[in-house]
Amino acid sequence: MSEDRILEYVKKWYENQRAKQEEDAKRAAENEARIRTQRIIAEAEQEATHIIEEAQREAKRLIRTAQAEVAKTRSYRLLEEKGAFCKQVIDAALQHIAKLAEARDRNYVHFLERSIAQAAIELGGGHLVLYLNERDHGIHIELSKISEEVSKITKTETKIAKGRKTIDTVGGFVLKRADGSGDADYRLESLVEARREEIYRKILELTRRK
Amino acid sequence: MDEVLTKILEVEQQGDDQLKKAARELQVIKRRYIVEAFEEAKRKREQLIKEARRRAEEIVQKAREEARRIQEEGLKQVEVEVQQLRKRFEEIRDEAIMLIVKELLSI
Numbered sequence: 422m423s424e425d426r427i428l429e430y431v432k433k434w435y436e437n438q439r440a441k442q443e444e445d446a447k448r449a450a451e452n453e454a455r456i457r458t459q460r461i462i463a464e465a466e467q468e469a470t471h472i473i474e475e476a477q478r479e480a481k482r483l484i485r486t487a488q489a490e491v492a493k494t495r496s497y498r499l500l501e502e503k504g505a506f507c508k509q510v511i512d513a514a515l516q517h518i519a520k521l522a523e524a525r526d527r528n529y530v531h532f533l534e535r536s537i538a539q540a541a542i543e544l545g546g547g548h549l550v551l552y553l554n555e556r557d558h559g560i561h562i563e564l565s566k567i568s569e570e571v572s573k574i575t576k577t578e579t580k581i582a583k584g585r586k587t588i589d590t591v592g593g594f595v596l597k598r599a600d601g602s603g604d605a606d607y608r609l610e611s612l613v614e615a616r617r618e619e620i621y622r623k624i625l626e627l628t629r630r631k
Numbered sequence: 632m633d634e635v636l637t638k639i640l641e642v643e644q645q646g647d648d649q650l651k652k653a654a655r656e657l658q659v660i661k662r663r664y665i666v667e668a669f670e671e672a673k674r675k676r677e678q679l680i681k682e683a684r685r686r687a688e689e690i691v692q693k694a695r696e697e698a699r700r701i702q703e704e705g706l707k708q709v710e711v712e713v714q715q716l717r718k719r720f721e722e723i724r725d726e727a728i729m730l731i732v733k734e735l736l737s738i
Contacts, residue, residue, distance in 0.1 A: 428638060428639065431639055431642045431643060431646065434646075435642075435646030435649065435650065438646070439649065439650060439653055442657065443653070446654075446657035446660070449661065450660070450661040450664040450665060453661075454664060454667075454669070455668075457665065457668065458668050458671070461672040461675075461676050462675055462676065462679070464676070465675065465676035465679040465680060466679060468680060468683070469679045469680055469682070469683030470683075472686075472687045473686055473687055476686070476690040476691050479694070480691055480693070480694030481694075483691070483694040483697075484698055487698035487701040487702050487705070488705070490702060490705075491702060491705030491706065491708075491709065492705075494705070494706060494709055495705070498709050498713055499716065503716070509724075510727045510728055510731055513724075513728045514729075514732045514735065517729075517732050518735065518736065528736055532735075532737075616734075620734065623730060624727045624731070627727050628716075628720065628723060
C-alpha cells in the first residue's frame with residue numbers, strides 16, 4: 422500500500438468517525454428532547470384534562486343548584502298557597518258558624534249540647550261550670566238533661582251550671598270543674614288548632630278529588 | 632518508513648483532536664437543541680393550558696346560562712301552577728267551607 426493511500430485511508434476513517442459521532446449526538450439529542458417534551462406535554466394534557474373536568478363538575482353543580490332552587494321555590498310557593506287557602510277556609514267556616522250561632526241554628530245548639538256532654542264525661546262529671554261567649558250565653562241549653570246523662574255514664578252526680586263570666590271566643594265553650602282542678606277547652610279556635618293537620622288534609626283532599 | 636509512520640501518527644493525532652473538538656461542539660449543540668425543544672414544549676404546554684382554561688370558561692359560562700334559563704322557566708312554571716291551584720281553590724272554596732263547618736260541628 423502506498424503512503425498516500427494509507428494516509429487517505431486514515432483520513433477517511435476519521436471522517437467516518439466524525440460523521441458517526443455527529444449522527445450519534447443528533448440521535449441522543451433527539452431522544453432526550455423527545456423524552457423531556459413528551460413528559461411536559463403529558464403533564465400539560467393531564468392538567469388541561471383536570472381543568473376541563475373541574476369546569477364540567479362546576480357546570481353540573483350550577484345546573485343542580487338551579488334545579489334545586491326551582492324545586493324549593495315550587496314547594497314553598499305551593500305550600501304557602503295551600504296554607505293561605507286552608508286558613509281562609511277555616512276563617513270563613515268559623516264566620517259561618519258564628520252566623521249559625523247568631524241565628525240560634527239547631528245544628529250549632531246540638532253541637533254545643535253534644536260537646537258539653539262529651540266534655541263533662543271527659544272531666545268525669547261532678548260540679549262543672551260552663552263558660553260561653555256573650556253571644557251564646559243566652560242560648561237555651563238543656564244543662565239539667567245533659568247533667569243527668571253524664572251522671573249515668575260517669576256514675577258521679579253531675580251538675581253543670583253556666584258561669585257568670587263570659588269568654589272571648591268565636592264559638593264553643595270552656596267547661597271547668599267547679600274546684601278549678603281541670604277543664605275541657607271546646608272553643609272552636611282550640612278545636613281547629615287541635616285538628617289543624619287533619620282539617621288541612623281534608624281541604625287538600627277535596628282539591629285533588631275533583 | 633519512519634517518515635511514513637510519523638505522518639500517519641500526525642494524521643491520527645489531528646483526527647483525534649478534531650474528534651474531541653467535534654464532541655465538545657456537539658455537546659453544546661445538543662444542549663442547545665434540548666433547550667430549544669424544552670422551550671417549544673413549554674410553549675405547547677402554555678397553549679394547551681390556555682386552551683383548556685378557555686374551554687373551561689366556556690363550559691361554565693354555558694352552564695350559568697343554562698342555570699339561569701332553568702330558573703327563569705322553572706319560576707314561570709311555578710307561577711302557572713300557583714295560578715292553576717288558585718283557580719282550583721276558587722272552585723272548591725264553598726264546598727271546603729261547608730265541609731269544615733260540618734267537621735267542627737260534628738264533634
